Amino acid sequence: MSEPVLLVTVAGERVAFPAGAITTVVELEKVTPVPRAPSHVSGITALRSRGMVVIDCAAALENRAARPATPGSMAVVTSPDGFAYALMVDEVHDIAEIVDGPSPMRLKLPANWQAVCLGQVQAGEETLVLVDPERIISATREIAAVA
Amino acid sequence: MDELLGEFVAECHDLLENLSAEVVEWEKDPSDRARLANVFRFFHTIKGNCGFFDFPRLEKLSHAAEDVLADFRSGRRQPDKPAVDAVLATIDTIRQLIALIDAGEPLPEADDSALIAALRGEGDISAAEMAGSAPGKGEATSPRQQRTIRLPVELLDRVMSGVSDMALARNELERLLAQNAGSQQVEASVHRLSTMLDDMRDAIQRIRMQRIDTLFAGLPRLVRDLSSELGKLVMVELESGDVELDRELIEVIRDPLVHLLRNAVDHGIETPAERMAAGKREIGLLHVSARQTGSEIRIGIVDDGRGMDTAELVAKAIAKGLISGDEAKSMTEREKTALICQPGFSTASEVTAISGRGVGMDVVSANLEAIGGSLMIDTTPGAGTRMMMNVPMTLSIVPAVIARAGGQAFALPRSYIDEIVRLSDSNRRVRMGGMDFIVLDDRRVPRTSLAAILGIEQPSSGTGADQLFLIVRLVGGDIFALGVDEIVSLDELVIKPVAPLLQDTGFYVGIAQLDNGEPVMALDVSGIARAAGMIGEVKKSGRIAQTGTRTNAAEAPLSGVLFERFDASRALIPVDELQRIERLPHGAISRVGEDYKILIDGGVVPVLGLPDELPAADTIHTLLLRRDGQLLAYAIACMVDIVAYRPAADGSTGIVLVDDRPVERILPAELGPGTSPCMEGSE
Known part of the structure; x- marks a missing residue:
């Protein structure tokens, strides 16, 4: 299988997003907080006159409150349901090809990792977790459903 | 369909649409010459246009109706109820026939003679309906055809959303230009582009939009x-x-x-x-x-x-x-x-x-x-x-108030906001039963703070310190005051639907961009009201809605009960003042000294309007009114009608105009004595 993936660092760890699900990579400017939003939502921002919801990926994965976004933070943009979401990440690296996988994880992952994980893949030299961006968006809702 | 025929059908639809409201008004007062003329013109146009096409049924009907209306106009005949009903039934039949023509179906061979006879006053409208030639009443649902070319709605959507995005990109361009002062030439062209874009946006909007x-x-x-x-x-x-x-x-x-x-x-x-x-x-x-x-x-x-x-x-x-x-x-x-x-x-x-x-x-x-x-x-x-x-309603451009609360800007649709008030006087804030209110024109309006509802109060200001309130009127009439820090601006915003993630919170309906490019959340006002417990019961809201219509007296026609007194003069009582109409047996009215009294709901109620000699009728109609919380009966000879009236132009309060004729208006508060405080336990 040779599906391309985008390698990013989230919560201090390198993970892969299916490249097909990502529209673009942006550097965030001003992010306006949204009171009463789900905890992993940092706020909203406007990108080229398009409003989008900014999600703190690390917060979604570790199930904690989003940190306020700092200007210059990197984000990958995805729009699974017609609305645009900017997923805030620590760093954006490269596009790579999946060499092997995805194959199921043998261990149950902690916090929300289990819910967003599509399996493990080998891309280039490394083995990392393949993450579904859509599940990151709905992360808190799934937690609520489980609880 | 033939192009000429299409024009004819479209014109008929337009005429029918306009006529609908006109006819009801005319029915209330068939002698209204201006409205009569409009109804007449409708049939005349239909009849005239039928001549170009082969629609004998349509022509016969409109001809007959035109004749009747001509008689009304010249005064040869009085527009009585059967005649008016027949005219209305004719309009309905014509509406159906037009719909058939529009659908390209052949007109059924039906006999309209009963309907035509009813128009001429030679038959009963119910007979015409029996004959099955008149359609069911109330079919106001026939779709309206526009005199336009047909375009797929998706295409219009795309154009519309493209233009909206262009407007936002234009705003960004203008902002950049303001930051990096460019040449005047560039600014001038951007300005020209901007004006053109605004015009275009207006036009595109009108293409899709229709007034409700x-x-x-x-x-x-x-x-x-x-x-x-x-x-x-x-x-x-x-x-x-x-x-x-x-x-x-x-x-x-x-x-x-x-x-x-x-x-x-x-x-x-x-x-x-x-x-x-x-x-x-x-x-x-x-x-x-x-x-x-x-x-x-x-x-x-x-x-x-x-x-x-x-x-x-x-x-x-x-x-x-x-x-x-x-x-x-x-x-x-x-x-x-x-x-x-x-x-x-x-x-x-x-x-x-x-x-x-x-x-x-x-x-x-x-x-x-x-x-x-x-x-x-x-x-x-x-x-x-x-x-x-x-x-x-996606793709809408909404007039909005942009207000700041807890240091953040939010947009509220302007249609919800009655007024914006600033209160510096602490006497106008009261607390009752654990609820905060502000006093506004002698009304107590419940108040709440936007920052508190959203959980973004800033410790420095504190929620009690709001000085600026948006008076919000919800659909259904509930009113409350929403405290905010400041009003940022009034703007026309393109509000786009917001991701389900945020919509599900119940606080937001959309996301918009201010002219400076900053995104702003559009608040779901009823969601906010619900969260703050500001939605009341139906009963209460109904009452507010009524007072609301009274203050709008300038546009809304006032309606009153027109009646005849025992001295054969006519007078009017505003419908709003009327509690109910009571028919009293002759014997129930008794004379106490100078005054007449009756027993209603267990209380003694004075009766006004009676002549010295009690009328001989078996029953006497009385209008029950309320003055200062007490019931009051006004006896009348007979009720004439419920009519629309307007205040006299010279501002005199006792006289109003009904069909441009002066009529005395009676208000309970202005009625003479007779309300001796002898009522006990009424109500």
């Missing part, structure tokens, strides 16, 4: 037909709120709206006798309003009828196996009323011709959900029902 008035225009006629069929008295109040709606959506919501109105008239509003027995005004009130709110249009249908018995609804739903007893216990009132939208649920113990026709509530609700809308029903037994249709 075009939908509302047919409602008075519909309600008039329904209520006369059901033997009820119903007054319709329309409040279109300048709402514009996507043309396609207007067609989609037409049927549900008509059905809800039918339900309100059929099941909600009681018969005049029942209303009088319940101590209500004889005339039922139906208030239809539209509000624009972010990405939604809310259409409220409020009646002051008998309301729904939710316990009965639940019992029935359990009996039908729709819900279990346990489920019922945990249901909210609104969930209970929503039961009537369940497939297989029908509240009417007998299916009447009106509500049984067409679709059921389950279909109405399903149709609304299909377009992303919803239906909410609130009811207060004995006092009325409020049905609210929420219809989405």
